[in-house]
Amino acid sequence: MSVTLKQVFNKDKTFRPKRKLELGTQRFELHKWAQASLNSGVDLKSAVRLPCGEDVSDWVAVHVVDFFNRINLIYGTVCEFCTEKSCPVMSGGPRYEYRWQDEHKYKKPTALPAPQYMNLLMDWIEMQINNEEIFPTSTEIPFPKNFIQICKKIMCRLFRVFVHVYIHHFDRILQMAAEAHVNTCYKHFYNFSIEFNLIDHKELEPLKDMTSRMDL
Template sequence: MVGRACREPKPSCSVPDSPRRASPSRPRPRSGPDEQKEVSVKIRVLAALPQEVAQQLCVCSCHRYGPGKKKKRRKMSHALKQVFNKDKTFRPKRKFEPGTQRFELHKKAQASLNAGLDLKVAVQLPPGEEQNDWVAVHVVDFFNRINLIYGTISDYCTEQSCPVMSGGPKYEYRWQDEHKYRKPTALSAPQYMNLLMDWIEVQINNEDIFPTNVGTPFPKNFLPVVKKILSRLFRVFVHVYIHHFDRITQMGSEAHVNTCYKHFYYFVKEFNLIDTKELEPLKEMTSRMCH
């Protein structure tokens, strides 16, 4: 985002003892909000594209920047590496097959958001649609979005910086599953996040819980599983907001994260999918953000 610092030319070999004049230091111009917003928007647009296409666009766009944009290229490249690094928490997006009812519901939900509708209205069940189908579509969408949000700050969420998965000093989250951790176990935030994303991915790809065939009924345990998924995804918001929001702000993505949170919050409240006590850690912020 700034020009390349000028370097003093090397002294000529024919005059080895010639003194080198110190060049006056120039203050580096700071990137303005418009440039930061541009980077943030590009990240979000590229993240919504198929990975191969987005990576190609990234390469092309970096070549188009002039020599005076080295820092801008570096920042954009670093952010995109965070988005597409498979070693991070990013998983391939769970997609809906074209032509299916879920695909149509997904398009309808996205159209509502893109039209700028009030989020409280956008989350409401469309007339004539089944609630479980509507919930299933949103659970997958929230998993994709929140997974992306955490991935953008994952370089700063380490064993050293976050030795405990928490939401400030008052809230600590322990991991429990049916395999290795049969009792609630204290883990670092990155360990917790990796286990969480793996676990959710297994759930949403399980045809017995999230059936994709038209006419296949949802199981009786569908809503309990969904409530557990969403409660755990909420903890990602808690950790990001309390411990890593400075990073989100540096990237200029706070508006995007806030919108995603509001969408999530209005949805779980509309269908009563998270207990009120689980929402306590962000209660004050939510009261200001979600009127």
């Protein structure tokens, strides 16, 4: 029996605090617009399109924060089953392995257990979206020139969470009867990524067959 999204994605299982958009700001209004479009049953390809007269960086910023929050919750539902024993390497099946690299501890691509990789991934994204110089909360502060490039890296890394969850932990999602919610989130994420060219097609390969069977 299907359960509600609120029941499935318990806020206590969230890896990180949700980044909230400030009430009354232009970006909060864009967030409400985006949510209203989704809830109205509008075709997802139409829902992700940039509203007339709006700035593309604002639209991307709102969605990147929302995707981080949602995917954070999705992984939170399976994280107790994603252990160093069950997932000794961050992967998407036998053909795809993801190695972590950053500017601090892991300066070369390093193989890590999936839960450790996920922690680093969520930490890194949280740092980006909470950095006022990258994701300014005031519309009076301009986005950095490399903003879209940063968002591409964020979206690429978030996609890897979907890959791991779908390939290694989807049985848990099925047990919770939450597949419809996860699939909807994935479709929204995928369509947005394609609309704004935010993920390289090579990165999409691990879920290519599944995606082709979905009603996108």
